[in-house]
Amino acid sequence: MEKSVVPFADELLIIGGSAGSLDVLLQVLPELRVPVSKAIIIVVHRKNINDLILTELLSAKTTVPVKEAEEKDPIQQNIIYIVPPDYHLLIENDKTFSLDVSEKVNYSRPSIDVTFSSAAEVFGNKLTCILLSGANADGVEGLKAAKRNGGTIIVQHPDSAEIPYMPLQAIKAIEADYVLNDEELKDYFARLNV
Amino acid sequence: MFIIKDEDVELLINDLLEIHGYDFTNYSKASLKRRISNLFITDRFPSFAEFRYKVRTDNDYLLRFVEQVTVNVTEMFRDPLFYKTLREEVIPNLAARPIIRIWHAGCSTGEEVYSMAILLKEANLLHKSLLYATDINPSVLEKMRKGIFPLSQMKQYSENYHTSGGTSSLSDYYTAQYEWAIFNKSLGEKIVISTHNLVSDSSFNEFQLIVCRNVLIYFDKDLQNKVFRLFDQSLETLGYLALGSKETIKFSSITAHYRQLGNKEKIWRKV
Numbered sequence: 001m002e003k004s005v006v007p008f009a010d011e012l013l014i015i016g017g018s019a020g021s022l023d024v025l026l027q028v029l030p031e032l033r034v035p036v037s038k039a040i041i042i043v044v045h046r047k048n049i050n051d052l053i054l055t056e057l058l059s060a061k062t063t064v065p066v067k068e069a070e071e072k073d074p075i076q077q078n079i080i081y082i083v084p085p086d087y088h089l090l091i092e093n094d095k096t097f098s099l100d101v102s103e104k105v106n107y108s109r110p111s112i113d114v115t116f117s118s119a120a121e122v123f124g125n126k127l128t129c130i131l132l133s134g135a136n137a138d139g140v141e142g143l144k145a146a147k148r149n150g151g152t153i154i155v156q157h158p159d160s161a162e163i164p165y166m167p168l169q170a171i172k173a174i175e176a177d178y179v180l181n182d183e184e185l186k187d188y189f190a191r192l193n194v
Numbered sequence: 195m196f197i198i199k200d201e202d203v204e205l206l207i208n209d210l211l212e213i214h215g216y217d218f219t220n221y222s223k224a225s226l227k228r229r230i231s232n233l234f235i236t237d238r239f240p241s242f243a244e245f246r247y248k249v250r251t252d253n254d255y256l257l258r259f260v261e262q263v264t265v266n267v268t269e270m271f272r273d274p275l276f277y278k279t280l281r282e283e284v285i286p287n288l289a290a291r292p293i294i295r296i297w298h299a300g301c302s303t304g305e306e307v308y309s310m311a312i313l314l315k316e317a318n319l320l321h322k323s324l325l326y327a328t329d330i331n332p333s334v335l336e337k338m339r340k341g342i343f344p345l346s347q348m349k350q351y352s353e354n355y356h357t358s359g360g361t362s363s364l365s366d367y368y369t370a371q372y373e374w375a376i377f378n379k380s381l382g383e384k385i386v387i388s389t390h391n392l393v394s395d396s397s398f399n400e401f402q403l404i405v406c407r408n409v410l411i412y413f414d415k416d417l418q419n420k421v422f423r424l425f426d427q428s429l430e431t432l433g434y435l436a437l438g439s440k441e442t443i444k445f446s447s448i449t450a451h452y453r454q455l456g457n458k459e460k461i462w463r464k465v
Contacts, residue, residue: 071411071440084440090224093200098222099440101408102229102265118224 008095009039009077011126013192014119016112016142018045018134020162022057025132027182029061029080031189036064038128038192040080041119043089043112045134055082071099083110090118106138116142125150130185132156134166140173147174154188157181198231202242206230209250216260216330217393220417229263261331265412266302269347270309270364272407273439274357277309279459281359284434285317288402294323295401297428299392300409301327304338304385305351309358310405311381312367316360320384326399328390335387341377343368348375392421397428404429408438415445422446429464436461 017024021044046054052068058080059066069081075095083089088100088110105111116129116139129146131139133156143153153176158164160181171179180188203226210216218226239245248255271277288294294314298307307327314320329335343351352364368375390398392409404425410418425435426448435443435452437460443449452462 072415087440090222090228092222092224098224099411100222100225100228100265101267101411101438102225103267114228118228121227 009075011038012119012123013038013128014041015130016043016139017132020133026061028185028189031186032062032064033193034063035078036192037077039075039077043083043110043115045108069097073097088114091122093122106136108138112139113142117145120145120149120151127151130154131170133161133163135163137169140169143170143174152177154178198234203227213250214256220414222412225412233262261333266334268302268305270305270351271354271358274354276459277358281313296403297326297401299328299406301329303334307385308377323384325385327385327387330391332389339387341382342374345370345373345375397424400430401428402430403434405436410441419447422448431464433464434461
């Protein structure tokens with residue numbers, strides 16, 4: 001195994017979104033500058049075409065390295081990981097990734113619920129979950145799990161979401177720590193810089 | 195979501211090994227834990243102790259347990275461009291063999307085995323091919339033995355088939371009856387079905403092509419290496435090893451004498 005100089009991430013931020021979430025990502029990611037002390041995972045629903053377009057698109061928006069999450073990768077700070085299409089992403093106790101092709105959850109693979117829930121078990125109160133715009137309720141169960149394990153919950157304000165259904169379901173089901181509009185989300189990302 | 199704790203998973207893993215001989219020690223724990231939790235909830239056990247007792251003592255339930263905690267999601271011509279590469283670059287190189295032996299390891303309900311049979315049929319090679327289809331779960335193999343798949347999937351499979359370079363119609367290969375697609379007997383005739391556990395069973399033949407897709411992602415590095423050695427022992431020189439789209443032999447002990455095909459598909463040739 002090659003030795004890495006990048007330390008394992010103590011803290012993890014996961015961003016989940018579906019329809020209407022890409023524009024938000026394109027707006028907030030330019031606020032990030034290296035180094036970021038957290039690891040960041042992006043789980044978005046999309047067509048299961050095996051390509052790297054999303055990774056390239058998001059790479060162009062930030063100086064933080066963006067890469068597709070690979071099985072057994074150690075989760076390192078200052079990296080943005082994209083969940084590959086058609087796989088669920090789980091997190092092992094030793095803070096490495098596992099990919100999984102099991103049944104779709106909420107008609108989705110990757111499912112936001114799966115990654116939120118799995119991360120909640122491992123990262124506990126060092127986990128922050130952000131749920132963005134979308135047209136189904138994937139992510140809500142995962143937010144509950146994160147909350148139970150002491151994580152921080154941020155939901156995009158439904159009024160500023162292109163498709164408010166997903167944030168609305170989240171707000172109905174749990175008490176979010178923050179409900180942020182687009183400007184506030186940008187501020188949040190700007191403050192992640194070390 | 196995860197009602198089952200890490201300690202519970204360890205207890206079950208020990209029971210499975212000691213009582214039943216199924217070794218899940220080197221499986222990905224995150225996936226196991228999630229699937230065991232889901233099964234515990236689905237089957238409405240009042241307590242973990244009762245769940246564990248059932249797994250320990252009820253052999254019928256054991257089969258259900260193993261089937262449910264392992265992942266059996268598959269589809270025909272999954273990743274169509276992978277099949278296009280098989281069709282264009284791999285199968286033509288096998289054509290000169292008197293008998294073509296292919297091993298589908300961890301084939302689940304066999305959709306990919308039938309896909310391979312169709313590729314061979316279209317290359318006019320099926321009559322001299324043998325497709326060995328193995329899985330840890332006897333129940334999924336029973337489903338494959340029938341060669342009957344849900345009709346509702348055929349639209350997607352048909353798209354996959356055409357993207358993989360298929361020029362006929364997928365429906366030429368099956369008869370629709372109620373909600374089922376019954377595949378032609380001629381495709382199934384060359385498929386040899388057997389249980390095989392990649393963790394504990396050894397090599398049983400020599401092959402020109404081994405297909406094992408989305409199985410190794412559930413194994414840790416040590417077990418992956420063990421399985422790669424098993425594949426290496428079971429593969430002829432100049433034979434091919436085909437993996438899932440996120441799997442690689444790159445960091446394994448066998449990587450030195452394998453060369454990846456010249457595109458990004460996960461197919462390696464033993465040299």
